Amino acid sequence: MSTDTVTIEELAIPASVDAPEAAAFAQMVDVRNAIETHLMGTDALNYTARELLPVYQVQDDEPIRLFVARVDGRIVARGILSWQAEEGASASWAEVEVLPEYRRRGIGTALLDHLTAIALASDRPSLQADAIHTRPSTGRRIEPPTGFGWLSADDPGVRFLLGRGYRLEQVGRISALPLPVDPALLVRQRAAAQAAAGDDYRVVAWTGPTPADRVGDLTMLKTRMSTDAPSAGIDYAEERWDADRVARWDRQLADSGRERLTVAAEHVPTGRLAGYNELYLPADRRRPVTQEDTLVLSEHRGRRLGMLLKVANLQQLAEVSPSSPMVTTFNAEENRHMLDVNEAVGFAPIGYEGAWKLTP
Template identity: 30%
Template structure:
């Protein structure tokens, strides 16, 4: 599926809206610009395949997005989207789609298939129906990521940063004089973040990764608000954070990266940089009401920081690993997947 496939793009967007309303009404609805941009520009060092499944009467019944890492973690494929239209569930469509994902993983020489499932605040793991489906497919649970939400009116007020530190703000593109430091900090964050059973290798320090991510974000119509804390003595970036927003959801922001240089930790800089960045974002985005973020359940440090900032539990994202070879053969319903 490509951006020029207008019918397929529209069909998939409508399917994702229906699935969001049925499964995850606590999350912001999918953004059409985000979908179109994701077809045009992949994540850094990643190949993508976007598939739509149609029934015999050409009704779109499932949406599958596969992401194939090209450098580190190149033994895996992530089904970043794996959705069956609510009106077509319990008809074997999901089983057929899982078989198709296994076929694509095998074709790319991948030995691991990762799936994600979101649950609302009333369930601390995947919903029972999703758990049963994953288990029937032979998937095993790997990790959980608590979904945290901040109501911005409950956010703490900004506090001054200590001398000789300075604040610096920018938008969707990291300034050229800071991008190498941003790459260094992002690699530090990737290496330090606990992965548990995910067994996910950290990304390298690379300016190209930062720039490729920015191109992807801009292609998706997203806008970012970013803040760094700079040591005036050395010019070193001690902390960095980012918020991102889609075109379709002016009331919601995603809390993305927050990282503090190891040499500056223990000074509350993570809290301070988030305070000032949120204040700048709120000043520009008058409709902003809430901020969402996800942290590994094993990342106790970041969970404490976000709790102190005012984030509260809003749901859970579960990661599963699907067996490349199914536990048993299953029937194939009459559906076809179109790329």
């Protein structure tokens, strides 16, 4: 497919970063990093090709197709179409990113039109989009139905999606925590959180793959993460997690070269896990750490377990990787409780993510 001098093509997912066809994938990752660094004003969300490749390779659980736009052979934009593998899931997700110097040439529109045509022809015609946005400061406020957070109508991504019939459903906050955190603060917060939790809860931790005796609980927690996390008006089906999927997820982590630190809260009377928190460490410990899932099951909330989990994992991180400079994380703006926990240990906003839905 071509528009003027723009060529859009689907990018093959290489078997490894060392395969001959991996060169184009690596170029795509460089383009991704350049775009998001420009948007955020920081490279805190950058990844290497090795770290991202396993995300695209695990097609059984999270199918994904990758497209690029080229101008004179150079990759200048990327488009991602993904969906859930679960039966009954009806939504597709589209993501389009264009290098700043190539915007306003119809490249983003051509990519989004291409993704839209594929989605509408599938059995997942409900189209949704995620997009990174600059921190809002001026301009007309675009607010989601949740009533939490806002984006600026002056933001290029906001203008692009509104102009193509999308409606903002949710605003996510991207936060960063500079490291190290004052150890005394973490000790105080952990002691207060443990006192609130009481003797019925204890912290357990592991590094890397999921221990065999925790796989059963983790399948339940991961399933609940897909339904309990705030999703506003976004269509999202319950994820199916079993032992095989946990094993694939653990292999994906190993293939990425990253290390996962997990802290969980065990409900002592039952021996079952009531919540968990994850930190992902890059191989280069001078780069930022990403905080992924944090979940406390609804039946165990109100006992400050969220604070207990986050602080305990930050203490573990300080021991394992004292050279790590920062932790980044994403949270829905309406998830005020978790934002309160983050802010109490020093997280501050560095950017925002919009969750959008194409209106009929």
